[in-house]
Amino acid sequence: MNTLKFVLASALTALLALPASADGVMVFGASGQLGAPHVRMLVERGETVTAFVRETSDRKRLNGLNIQYAVGDLMDADSILTAMTEFKPRVVIDTSARRGGMMTREQPFYAEAMRNIVDAAKANGVKQIIIHSSVGVRGSAKKYLEEELGYNTESQNIRDKGEAEIYLEESGVGYTIIRNGLLEFEPAEATGNGYLIDDMNAFGRITRTDLAAVSLECMDNADCLSKIYHAQDDSLVGPRPEREGGD
Ligand SMILES: NC(=O)c1ccc[n+]([C@@H]2O[C@H](COP(=O)([O-])OP(=O)(O)OC[C@H]3O[C@@H](n4cnc5c(N)ncnc54)[C@H](OP(=O)(O)O)[C@@H]3O)[C@@H](O)[C@H]2O)c1
Numbered sequence: 001m002n003t004l005k006f007v008l009a010s011a012l013t014a015l016l017a018l019p020a021s022a023d024g025v026m027v028f029g030a031s032g033q034l035g036a037p038h039v040r041m042l043v044e045r046g047e048t049v050t051a052f053v054r055e056t057s058d059r060k061r062l063n064g065l066n067i068q069y070a071v072g073d074l075m076d077a078d079s080i081l082t083a084m085t086e087f088k089p090r091v092v093i094d095t096s097a098r099r100g101g102m103m104t105r106e107q108p109f110y111a112e113a114m115r116n117i118v119d120a121a122k123a124n125g126v127k128q129i130i131i132h133s134s135v136g137v138r139g140s141a142k143k144y145l146e147e148e149l150g151y152n153t154e155s156q157n158i159r160d161k162g163e164a165e166i167y168l169e170e171s172g173v174g175y176t177i178i179r180n181g182l183l184e185f186e187p188a189e190a191t192g193n194g195y196l197i198d199d200m201n202a203f204g205r206i207t208r209t210d211l212a213a214v215s216l217e218c219m220d221n222a223d224c225l226s227k228i229y230h231a232q233d234d235s236l237v238g239p240r241p242e243r244e245g246g247d
Pocket residue numbers: 028029030031032033034035052053054056057058072073074075095096097098099132133134180181182183184208
């Protein structure tokens with residue numbers, strides 16, 4: 001009898017030690033061009049979605065969607081911890097991008113944002129973090145990018161994204177890293193042909209809507225855990241069309 005009581009007490013203690021049950025999805029960069037299609041598709045799936053936005057974010061891409069908002073800043077660790085503690089997401093998706101200007105060592109963005117997201121996620125029992133990174137990071141497709149396209153794969157921006165990837169990989173939280181090559185300028189019609197490939201030399205074009213769709217195929221998908229993918233679309237070949245007055 002005493003043994004049974006001990007087992008029950010231990011089970012109860014273990015249960016209480018777990019964070020409150022995690023559910024729903026929190027999207028960072030939700031007001032952006034890549035974030036908004038993620039949010040829309042998550043709503044269509046019936047998910048409880050929390051859009052993490054800044055006080056100053058223009059929410060027009062999210063108008064009319066039945067979602068909840070968390071207001072903060074990726075550079076403010078406390079605001080992220082507060083948001084995750086309140087909304088307890090099961091999955092976190094980071095679609096953010098530093099806007100404008102050239103990255104310098106003194107102005108880290110992606111690594112700092114990732115530290116803040118991961119630390120808050122760990123404290124709140126998040127099951128999976130999906131991040132959008134770039135082809136070129138950590139030597140991926142280096143030869144093609146440098147020799148064929150003349151890109152600098154050692155730029156501060158690329159190194160910053162590399163640090164973010166490594167911090168996530170080493171965090172112990174379930175993760176999926178999705179690197180994009182060339183995103184079509186908006187507005188861009190989805191093709192439905194986007195896909196993920198685990199070839200670290202792959203480089204191609206894709207629309208943000210298709211990128212969101214393939215990214216969500218990895219959500220709650222054990223096959224995608226601890227994986228890095230490159231995203232592309234073989235129906236988009238040749239040079240990317242110029243911007244057509246979209247944003
Ligand atoms: N390969 C390519 O051709 C290509 C081109 C562009 C981007 N990308 C990559 O694709 C991803 C998405 O880019 P995108 O162009 O779709 O993004 P975007 O439209 O510029 O949106 C960026 C989002 O990040 C948010 N954000 C920026 N700084 C923040 C901060 N300090 N705190 C909270 N939120 C912040 C923005 O919020 P606000 O609304 O408040 O600014 C916005 O929602 C990024 O990883 C980017 O590097 C690739």
